[in-house]
Amino acid sequence: MTSIRDALAKLWEADDDAPMIQQGDTWFTWGEVRLLAEKLDVELTAAGCGEGSRIGVVLGNRMESIAALIAILGKGRTIITLNPMQPVARLAADMAGARPRAVLAPTSMWAEVEFRTTAEDGGMIGFAVDGADVVVANSPDGKSPSPDREVADPVGIEMFTSGTTGPPKRIPLTWRQLEAALTAVHGHTGAAGPDDRVPLTGRVALVTLPIVHIGGLWGVLQNLAEARPFVMLPRFTVEGWCAAVKEHEPKVAGLPPAAMRGVLSADVPAEDLKSLRAVTAGTTFVNPDLADEFTAKYGIPVLIMYGATEFSGAIAGWTKPLHAQWWNKKRGSVGRAFPGVQLRAVAEDGAVLPLGESGRLEVSSSQTGTGKDEWVRTSDLGHIDEDGFVYIDGRADDAIIRGGFKVHPETVADALRAHGSVLDATVFGRDDERLGKVPVAVVELVDGITVGEDELKTFCRDQLTAYEIPVRIYTVPELPRSVSLKIDRRRLLEMISEIEQSAPAVTVASGR
Template identity: 65%
Template sequence: MSGIRQALRKLWSASDDARMIQQDGRWYTWGEVRSLAEKIDRELMVVHALEGSRIGVVLGNRVESIAALVAVLGNGRTLTTLNPMQPAARVSVDLESSKPDVVLAPEELWMTDEFNSAARNVGIDGFAIDRDLARRCERSGGPAVAADDESSAGPVAIEMFTSGTTGPPKRVPLTWRQLDAAMSAVHGHVGVVAGEREPLTGRVALVTLALVHIGGMWGVLQALTEARPFVLLPRFTVEGWVGAIEEHKPRIASLPPAAMRSVLNADVPAERLASLRAVTAGTTFVSPDLADEFIGRYGIPVLIVYGATEFSGAVAGWTKPMHGKWWSRKRGSVGRAFPGVQLRVVDDEGNVLSTGETGRLEVCSGQTGSGTGDWVRTSDLAHLDADDFLYIDGRADDAILRGGFKVQPEVVANALRSHPAVLDASVFGRADERLGQVPVAVVELVDGQSIGETELKDHVRAHLTAYEVPVAIHAVESLPRSVSLKVDRRRLLELVAELEASTA
């Protein structure tokens, strides 16, 4: 199997007329993408942003981003992702803190004073990219110098944000070795042999998530490595996703939990999804009840996967044969380790725990930053059963310590989700002078439903110990979500503050 960089280079053997990206109903050919990618590459070379240079790209789900990705990664530069879904002020702050050698951004962003000032403050070369390329900012103090990103882990391909759902996002360096190891693990997991097909000739893939999230980035890299054209959704909508399924008839498609609920709520007819043999679901907790509801409605297996940005993607998951054999007995599990991945569960002192015991999950794989035989400890609480199925039991760094008792937010959220009026729930810890922390919950109600706080508290008391019951439960029209469709913790806290201020 060829590596990702080799697959990107192989694109140049494709016909210029080959369909590459479909967006908003229009197909963009490889010739169109190649022309823009080559122009980006030429301009980067003019400013001496050569192999190893760090190129900041405001990475929206649009054709220009794919051209930039091809120009940057295909020529051995490092792609530093900037999130277009943030306000201009936040993108500007991130630009100043990340300090890439060059930045590529839409003209719309360059028109804001904050972004313009940030680029000039950093003193970098900047270009507007909208179907064409235009110089917007010149480097002060001489040409860019290729970054020394060589380390024991190898050269860095992508500097990507984590989701930031529990705090400020962190930018994680992902090496070529990590990405290739992750791609190899995925292909070994599903039995795909890549690199045998002519570029852009395979079955059409569907990219659902935002490119600045590892799930969206992975969708593009996997499609290109497997020589597939793809549909690039600017954002998830039920009609956009279902329409792409109907038109291109993929066998497998990605569907995060929040999107899965949207499809179910829209009561999409089963015949519109008839081509699907499975959907994959990850990015956040996937309720087995939600998975069973989808399976019952459409007869399509839900293949849950588990991974993290730090591992450049998934490290465990379900396959369709595994699902047919084990799901009824292992529902709630996120599957088994991918080929080349080892998993174990340890206590706080690092002692390996027995089967069925909950502790901190550790991962050993070529997908980790070191790429050696080191075990990398995650912030997830988990247990492994006797058949090596992995179960995620919560997050160690989310635990709420209430008067000496630990409260796992996901346990409380699950109790709230079990009420028929609750569509989804999120729980966080609030500082308390007497108890240290107390749990606070926010619930998103099913359309047309209403329920009082007292009734919800009475409901969860039947499922929780007294110290796990939230001190406050707020009902909202919809939970705020990040680009990966996870609940955005920072926006959630802001929302609760507004609700409580208005109530006071």
């Protein structure tokens, strides 16, 4: 198995005129990306940022970010991801906490006073990167740059978890984890291709998620390691995704659940997706009803994956042969563990549970932070059946204990999604003086539909036990989502607060 650094070095064997990255109607050639990567490497080296140096990158879906990845990872440096989709104040605070030795960002970001001041106060070397231009944007002026951190297990990437159920955490992903994840993916899918394939030739891949998220970033890393040309959408839209599929006719493409609903709602013609043999999904919980609806409409199986940022990506999933053989019997599973990955369910005291019994999932793999000789406990509840299929039963840290009764938010959300007027739903726990916590739901309706709270509660009574029915059901024009298309919990709570402060009305017309 070729290492990621060796694979990046192999890119230099590609023809300079080879198309590498498509954005909109523009193709960037390997020669353009190579020249920028080499320029960045020269500047970083001159600034004293050698192997192991921690380099912050405002990582947007643009060509400059790909050149930065090649320059940083290709020379054994560490990339510190900085999310351009955050407000500037939050981005600056993130940068201050991470304290990279140098920062690469667009010129527009350096024009933000708070961003520039944070870099100055932290003694960070700054570079403005736009197109082929690399300009020194901040010099420490005699201040000592932040020292590189000594670690026993060298880190390739430091990035945030999604923060779906709490504050995001910055996670170090070691080179060992990254290499293990790539090996596991290739062992699972067999997608590495022949060693003698000419670099940057063959079928064009799609990168549809923001690359500051593990799903999007892993798509880029896999394409770079395999020397494949790819389309990189600036942001996901149904129109952009469908246009890329129609133009390049990939066999497999990623499609998160929210995006899958978007494709179904847009009534995209099956002819436009005729090249697809499968879609992969796994940034968040995938409802099997949604997967079956998509497959029924388009004849395309949905291959569900399971993973996390902490594991450098996916650790379990379906393949097309598995789906053909087992889906009808194992519907609702997230598939089997990848090669080199072991999974088990344990009780809260750590006792290993029998097959079929639900408990906290634990992982043993080189993809974890500690390595395959130790078991790492996740926040997910699940069970494993006698055929090795993994089922996610909920999140241990997301359960709502209502007067001693346990309510799983996804169970309640699924009940609401079954209503014909509800496009999507999410559920969270609200503190209650008498019961501890109570479930509160927020729904997004099908365009043009108006549904009252009482009607939705009545609908739930036929599907849920009394203690599972939400105490309130709010309707919003559109559920707020993070870069990975998961529900943005912080923004959701802000929206509910705004609704409560403006008016207690609970019947709101949907619209986008």
